[in-house]
Amino acid sequence: MCIAEIGGTVEPDWPNAKFMGFNKEKMLPNEMEEARSFFPPTVNVRHLNNNWLRKAMEGTKWEPMRDKVKGSNIYVFVETDKDLKPSIQAYMKIEKQFGRTAKLDVLREEWADDLTYDLQPMIGGMMSEEWNVMEPADVVKLKDFPTKTELIGQIAGSIKQVTTKLAVGVKQVPTKLAIGLKKTVEKGEEDGKRPGPGIDTSCQKPKHGQTLVSEQQSWALLAQKATKSAEHTPAV
Numbered sequence: 063m064c065i066a067e068i069g070g071t072v073e074p075d076w077p078n079a080k081f082m083g084f085n086k087e088k089m090l091p092n093e094m095e096e097a098r099s100f101f102p103p104t105v106n107v108r109h110l111n112n113n114w115l116r117k118a119m120e121g122t123k124w125e126p127m128r129d130k131v132k133g134s135n136i137y138v139f140v141e142t143d144k145d146l147k148p149s150i151q152a153y154m155k156i157e158k159q160f161g162r163t164a165k166l167d168v169l170r171e172e173w174a175d176d177l178t179y180d181l182q183p184m185i186g187g188m189m190s191e192e193w194n195v196m197e198p199a200d201v202v203k204l205k206d207f208p209t210k211t212e213l214i215g216q217i218a219g220s221i222k223q224v225t226t227k228l229a230v231g232v233k234q235v236p237t238k239l240a241i242g243l244k245k246t247v248e249k250g251e252e253d254g255k256r257p258g259p260g261i262d263t264s265c266q267k268p269k270h271g272q273t274l275v276s277e278q279q280s281w282a283l284l285a286q287k288a289t290k291s292a293e294h295t296p297a298v
Contacts, residue, residue: 082187100152
């Protein structure tokens with residue numbers, strides 16, 4: 063007998079299961095039915111014989127949980143990530159709506175001489191991916207944890223933001239270069255109106271087959287090419 067068979071699934075080892083148990087001492091039948099209805103329909107909520115459950119855990123990765131299987135409990139088997147948070151929220155609703163903490167405090171005092179285990183609203187839990195026994199307080203914290211699907215969405219969103227910022231930055235580089243060149247051209251044109259001492263620009267002649275291009279015109283052509291490059295630079 064394996065834990066998956068007790069949990070009610072056809073898979074022999076139930077590799078993706080999350081398991082937790084909560085105490086049902088002194089709960090009325092109608093309260094039990096209502097408590098079951100709080101869980102998602104795809105979750106197995108079972109009342110199991112503790113001896114059978116401990117035997118099923120023996121020799122498996124679930125074995126560390128055996129010492130927690132004590133008292134009269136309802137055991138919850140969660141197979142998918144999307145059902146984990148609703149299942150924990152269901153347990154919290156049960157604890158609050160049926161006043162489980164206060165009722166068990168009273169029972170603990172009444173049974174003080176006979177109790178052989180720590181009577182608490184929840185016995186704890188275990189996740190098949192980690193195989194660590196979780197205390198009740200740690201199980202409840204999982205209600206705030208994102209599912210794998212939510213994590214993937216968050217990571218994808220972060221990557222998209224980085225890519226967008228990078229694309230904007232890359233597109234701005236040639237634009238800034240064109241602006242710088244334009245300023246340089248304007249300065250060159252201004253300086254070109256005042257040739258340096260000893261330079262006679264009237265004597266410059268083009269070689270055979272060439273057209274004389276002034277320094278100002280060269281800068282202007284370079285700035286024009288840089289501006290066109292900026293306009294046609296695709297976003298990443």
